[in-house]
Amino acid sequence: MDDPREIRHAIRQGNFRRHTAGVAPGYVQGNVCILPREYAEEFRLFCERNPKPCPLLAMSAPGDPRLPELGADIDIRIDVPRYRVFRDGTLVEEVTDLRDLWRADLVTFVLGCSFSFEEALMAAGLPLRYVEQGRNVSMYRTSIDCASAGRFRGKLVVSMRPFKAADAIRAIEITARYPRAHGAPVHIGRPDLIGIGDLATPWAGDPTEVREDELPVFWACGITPQSVVLDAKPSLCITHAPGHMLVTDLENAALAQE
Amino acid sequence: MDDPREIRHAIRQGNFRRHTAGVAPGYVQGNVCILPREYAEEFRLFCERNPKPCPLLAMSAPGDPRLPELGADIDIRIDVPRYRVFRDGTLVEEVTDLRDLWRADLVTFVLGCSFSFEEALMAAGLPLRYVEQGRNVSMYRTSIDCASAGRFRGKLVVSMRPFKAADAIRAIEITARYPRAHGAPVHIGRPDLIGIGDLATPWAGDPTEVREDELPVFWACGITPQSVVLDAKPSLCITHAPGHMLVTDLENAALAQE
Numbered sequence: 001m002d003d004p005r006e007i008r009h010a011i012r013q014g015n016f017r018r019h020t021a022g023v024a025p026g027y028v029q030g031n032v033c034i035l036p037r038e039y040a041e042e043f044r045l046f047c048e049r050n051p052k053p054c055p056l057l058a059m060s061a062p063g064d065p066r067l068p069e070l071g072a073d074i075d076i077r078i079d080v081p082r083y084r085v086f087r088d089g090t091l092v093e094e095v096t097d098l099r100d101l102w103r104a105d106l107v108t109f110v111l112g113c114s115f116s117f118e119e120a121l122m123a124a125g126l127p128l129r130y131v132e133q134g135r136n137v138s139m140y141r142t143s144i145d146c147a148s149a150g151r152f153r154g155k156l157v158v159s160m161r162p163f164k165a166a167d168a169i170r171a172i173e174i175t176a177r178y179p180r181a182h183g184a185p186v187h188i189g190r191p192d193l194i195g196i197g198d199l200a201t202p203w204a205g206d207p208t209e210v211r212e213d214e215l216p217v218f219w220a221c222g223i224t225p226q227s228v229v230l231d232a233k234p235s236l237c238i239t240h241a242p243g244h245m246l247v248t249d250l251e252n253a254a255l256a257q258e
Numbered sequence: 259m260d261d262p263r264e265i266r267h268a269i270r271q272g273n274f275r276r277h278t279a280g281v282a283p284g285y286v287q288g289n290v291c292i293l294p295r296e297y298a299e300e301f302r303l304f305c306e307r308n309p310k311p312c313p314l315l316a317m318s319a320p321g322d323p324r325l326p327e328l329g330a331d332i333d334i335r336i337d338v339p340r341y342r343v344f345r346d347g348t349l350v351e352e353v354t355d356l357r358d359l360w361r362a363d364l365v366t367f368v369l370g371c372s373f374s375f376e377e378a379l380m381a382a383g384l385p386l387r388y389v390e391q392g393r394n395v396s397m398y399r400t401s402i403d404c405a406s407a408g409r410f411r412g413k414l415v416v417s418m419r420p421f422k423a424a425d426a427i428r429a430i431e432i433t434a435r436y437p438r439a440h441g442a443p444v445h446i447g448r449p450d451l452i453g454i455g456d457l458a459t460p461w462a463g464d465p466t467e468v469r470e471d472e473l474p475v476f477w478a479c480g481i482t483p484q485s486v487v488l489d490a491k492p493s494l495c496i497t498h499a500p501g502h503m504l505v506t507d508l509e510n511a512a513l514a515q516e
Contacts, residue, residue, distance in 0.1 A: 172430045173430065
């Protein structure tokens, strides 16, 4: 399925309930975080202060399920294949429709995702080992503090992709052009310098082999805001389920800076 | 002295015979290589095939000492503070004026220089240790083959600057915008992977300390073409003396890609 409108239509019909990795190539997918209005301004500020982990693509008006900047017909209550519902920071259920849970005070945030820059890396011929091996990217919690905003504070989470040095340099050049999809890496080389004890035991995702002639390269990860928000234990927080993103009408190419 | 025209005027008058590092901030300085016409097309092709070590800024017509793209009044015979004259690949003399040596078949090449990107690095607050310590940059001959062109073939020479990982990433982002001043680095991290045995004993320049939490970052170096040309033992080759560059009217900012 190549058209984002078709995919969202299938999701609404209950005909698409799986991961969105690889669907609608060329179109931006977004991390979703829905919060009550009383947390919205603080979270917006957190995103503004931490643009690498939290590149804000769109923020809705309270109670409004539409996101016209990302797609004329988007209804955030029914357009994501699977949602996670957290109350006071604890996962209480996974659902496929938010209409019963919707409230007039809910504000939707959509954040850029590494799928956009990974497409550019692959187009440039740079191999992504975790994709080739059909695994999930390795993620680590670092010792790097995010800039805090009100109740939102915590450590930066990163994703890691190994590259030979010349490819790592090209990957930095390419991803620097995608500030709305996490941008350039935050670290390269020794994991211990950012508080990562053992690359073989990621905090989330699968381990990824780093070969003898490769450097681990670390990008700010879109899991960071979810980790930070849940630590703040908001009364309600709704996110996409891992890998089940919002597929938008925005083109990846439109995110690239020349 | 801040104005490139003033500096060239002083050079012509014999009042400026020193290194050009730090003079005319904001203006491009160039590596100079003058060859007989019979080598010119091969050398032009070598530059085209090796844009990182050999970013060609200008090439003159045979016998014409002017370079109008780089400055309306430039006369390459008298506008460089010190020249080196090589015959059959051997240094035979250093001179400060080429008028007696000039011939109708000589072609001038001017190549971009790392001063342009170093200015951008320092403007971004990235420290250059060798500058702070008043030394020369460390240079190494690598095991990386340049793309050959006719009689011109040889190994890539690199310069090395140490940075902490986050600064190394920013340095890559910044220098990638200066393809006409060597561009992004060619290597980062382990020197042995590009045939460098010991960082403490550079092939040229001074040693630079690499601290425990730093990565060595390697850029293609403008000495490469000189090394390659002299290996080819042309009947005549005239270059600038190390550090005694051609100061042009071109602004560094004009070299930057957005």
